[in-house]
Amino acid sequence: MIVLLLLASLLSAETVARVTDGDTVVLADGRRIRLYGIDAPETHQPYGPDARAFLDRLVRGKDVTVTVRARDLYGRTVAELRIGQASVNESMVLAGYAWWYRSLAKRDKALEQAEAQARKKGIGLWADTAPVAPWEWRKRK
Numbered sequence: 001m002i003v004l005l006l007l008a009s010l011l012s013a014e015t016v017a018r019v020t021d022g023d024t025v026v027l028a029d030g031r032r033i034r035l036y037g038i039d040a041p042e043t044h045q046p047y048g049p050d051a052r053a054f055l056d057r058l059v060r061g062k063d064v065t066v067t068v069r070a071r072d073l074y075g076r077t078v079a080e081l082r083i084g085q086a087s088v089n090e091s092m093v094l095a096g097y098a099w100w101y102r103s104l105a106k107r108d109k110a111l112e113q114a115e116a117q118a119r120k121k122g123i124g125l126w127a128d129t130a131p132v133a134p135w136e137w138r139k140r141k
Contacts, residue, residue: 014027015061015063016061017060021042022092023098025060027066035080035088036080037080038093038101039134040097040134041098045132045137051125064081064083093111096123097124099133100114100115
């Protein structure tokens with residue numbers, strides 16, 4: 001019984017009310033969710049608006065399964081989102097709208113492979129000859 005309650009708290013179906021940027025959404029219940037294992041360009045960074053728009057088309061108004069991984073320094077829930085069997089986090093990287101956040105998801109082979117594919121295809125931010133990672137862009141600001 002305890003195991004079932006724990007699983008229910010880690011996995012829940014929720015509706016995405018809005019998208020704040022390329023790696024953060026707000027659920028209908030008001031919770032802010034930071035997507036686990038990825039880092040999308042910042043809002044005022046090149047490709048930032050594109051990343052936000054892509055995520056918005058992908059999830060806004062849709063029911064997602066939320067798998068909680070942690071809490072970040074800003075109090076947001078860090079989670080993987082899924083629509084059916086598809087990982088939203090992986091979809092962002094595969095489409096070239098986010099980096100695999102190596103330092104926080106070192107062992108996530110799916111994200112690693114998704115980034116390698118997007119780089120190879122030169123799609124999204126990888127179409128740029130020298131894309132700046134969000135963590136580098138934040139340091140400069």
